[in-house]
Amino acid sequence: MSAKEKIISAIKQNKPGAKELPVIPVFNAEENTIETFKQSVKTIGGEVIELASLAEIDVWLEKKFSTAENIVSAIVSSSVTISESSSTELLEKTDVAILQGEWGVAENGAIWLPEQNMLNRALPFITQHLMLVLNIENIVTNMHVAYENISSGAYGVFIAGPSKTADIEQSLVIGAHGARSLTVVLLKRAC
Amino acid sequence: MSHSKKASIFNKDIERTTWHDETLWFVRQKRDKMAYVIPEFQQLRDLASQIKEHTLSQLDEYLLEFERNALKNGVHVHWAADAKEHNEIVLKILKKHKAKKIVKSKSMLTEECHLNPFLQQHAIKVVDTDLGERIIQLRDEAPSHIVLPAIHLKKEDVGETFHQHLNTPKGEKDPQRLTEAARQHLREKFVQADAALTGVNFAIAETGSVVVCTNEGNADLGVNLAKVHIACMGFEKIIPRFNDLSVFTRLLARSATGQPITTYTSHFTKPRPGAEMHVVIVDNGRTQQLGREDFYNSLKCIRCGACMNTCPVYRRSGGHSYNFTVPGPIGSILSPNLDLKKHSSLPFASTLCGSCTEVCPVKIDIHVQLYKWRQQIGESNALPMSKKLSMKVMSKVLASSKLFSFSGKMGRTMIKWLPYSMTHNKSVNPWAKARELPEVPEHSFREWYKQNK
Incomplete structure (x- = not known):
């Protein structure tokens, strides 16, 4: 008998009696x-800037990342071209990545970033600094609404703030392995 | 060695024990703050529990559904009946790809299976990439907590370890600078790795995806740079629907560390072009636990560690005193399933206060199960002699009112007249190790009642 057959038959024999799968209610929107x-993003160590249009991002980049050499983006002008086939050596040199987030979650500051928006799956993690652009109307209240709006795709990540660790004496340190900072660029509604 | 013996070793360093106790209690308080801002938090716990109960009741079907969907996604699925099979499957995949350098993000399952030493025997270098795990790997220690693996260490200890292995300056103990050193050191490993191993927080039957939650980003960095991703999961990680994640992602980090969500909640469904993804589904004693009416719902556990942070015994005895991959209250109800005799002291490492049950995000009745394991351990004659004898004596005394009154009287007299060094002798009366005995009353209640009725 294969391991699979062994496991499945043992489960069939041992599993408890039927229990119903609950319906997940829609919890009231706050x-x-x-x-x-905005508050949630700050709490988890991120920064929020509000812009009227993406064109304004250059001024901001100049101010915040004036020394950055390699800025990679799919939505604003990029100094390096990155694709799924880019080498690790090239990816490693990324100073700032600017990517489009799909949904923002108010209760925890998480932003859904699907593979299609990443240029390369490793980019959001290997970059020194990450900027996620989010349309203000794509902010939802909680994870239930967020999951209603997304599908698994091939790969996707909720990113909530910069990479962090508290593994040394529970002291919070920002910038473990992933991005050292996360800036959320909120794009206001076009009027 | 029993839990209490190992705990007494940990307790020798009073200052450290106090620090450990207070630090974990602080994490518990952070959990409370984060949990109760959600008005429906208790309802979420109910939902999470019901989803898991349901899943366990149809586990075979959901695992097969998961496999079908994962295969459709181009993912390789493997089944392992025990730790040995699991390790061999992982080795076979690595050998096929001639992988020699592996990066691994946190996985309690691979700890449970002792994968690292096994791979090292086969000349494969495994680097744990979670900072806490890397620290203890360099020190050749086991994790002492499932979420905070190096919580038993002080920054001076980490500084010394990094000085030896990563060439940080002698005496460096600043967490920021130590973390930076680890970042640089591990970047190198990420870039060179032939394969990446991860654990699994949730596996979704409906989509065939696995979800991994980290704060550091180490799982994603490893997987997305390497050619091969191997995700190892105990079969209880399965949940039915993609949407069920909405319940669990609201509970997990809030319960674990008092964060609203982990920094990265990563959904791996299909490998990227040119890369391979494998999922290894492991039993290793779980089917047996599933068949235990009183204990099967311990398999609902999502490994948040909240029961450890709140447990007055865990906080003061440290994770290593449990001598099991998963320490604390949940480990004490999981371990006797695997080896009742070896782990027989663990269900007694509890005051049965029930705090673990109160904080459990999936509502496992942990303290009730601790109590039930005690019964089974008693029945199977696995109690230590000292406990067996004292139980026998106590049951005789409590069964006879005459004997009970007599012993009470004896006790009151003895405590009054015997010298302090005797009544508080640690081997005669271990209860008095860190406590004073109460003042002795003149009479028992029965004597008082006779006089005053």
Whole structure:
């Protein structure tokens, strides 16, 4: 008997009696979702900037990352071209990656980043600094609404703040293996 | 060695024990703050528990559904009846790819299977990439907590370890600088790795995906740079629907570390072009636990560690005193399933206060199961002689009212007249190790009642 057959037959024999799968209710949406989202991002160590359009990002980049040499992006002008086939050596040199986030979650500051928006799966993690652009109308209250809106795709990640660790004496350190900073660029509604 | 013996070794360093106790209690308090801002938190716990109960009741079907969907996604699925099979499967995959350097993100399952030493015997270098895990790997120690693997260490210890292995300056103990040193050191390993191993927090039957939660980003960095991803999971990690993740992602980090969510919640469904993804589904005693009416729902556990952070015994005895991959209250109800005799002291490492049950995000009745394991250990004659004898004596005394009154009287007299060094002698009366005995009353209640009725 294969391991699979052994396991499945043992489970059949031993499993407890049938229990129902609950329906997950829609939990009430809270008010002022955008403010809550901004607060959540700050709490988890991220920064929020609000821009009227993506064109304004250059000024901001100049101010914040003036020394950055390699800025990689699929949505604003890029100094390096990165694709799924880019070498690790090239990826490693990324100073700032600017990528489009799909959904922001108010209750925890997480942003859904599907593979299609990453240029390369390793980019959001190997870059020294990460900027996620988010349309303000794509902020939802909680994880239930977020999961209603997304599908698994091939690969996708909720990113909540910069990479962090507290493994040494529970002291919080920002910048473990992934991005040392996370900036959320909120794009206001076009009027 | 029993839990209490190992705990007494940990307790020798009073300052460290106090620090450990307070630090974990602080994590518990962070959990409370994060949990109770969600008005429906208790409802979420109910939902999580019901989803898991349901899944366990149809586990065979969900595992097969997961396999079908994962295969459709181009993922290789393997089944392992025990630790040995698991390790051999992993080795075979690595050999096929001639992989010699492996990066691994946190996986309690591979700890349980002792994968690292096994691979090292076969000349494969495994580097644990979670900072806490890397620290203890360099020190050749086991994790003392499932979420905070190096919580038993002080920054001075880490500084010394990094000085020896990563050439940080002698005496460096700043967590920021030590973490930076580890970042540089591990970047090299990530870039060179032939394969990446991860654990699994949730496996979704409906989509065939596995979800991994980290704060450091080490799982994603490893997987997305290497040619091969091997995800190892105990079969209880399965959940039915993609949407069920909404319940669990709201509970996991809040319960574990008091964060609203982990920094990275990564959904791996299909390998990238040119890369391979494998999932190894492991039993290793789980089917047996599933068949135990009183204990099967311990398999609902999502490994958040909240029961450890809150446990007054764990906090003061340290994870290593449990001598099992998963320490603390949950480990004490999982371990007797595998080896009742070896782990027979663990269900007694509890005051049965029930705090673990109160904080468990999937509502496992941990303290009730601790109590039930005690019964089974008693029945199977696995109690140590000292406990067996004292139980026998106590049951005689408590069964006879005459004997009970007499012993009470004896006790009151003895405590009054015997010298302190005798009544508080640690081997005669271990209860008095860190406590004073109460003042002795003149009479028992029965004597008092006779006089005053």
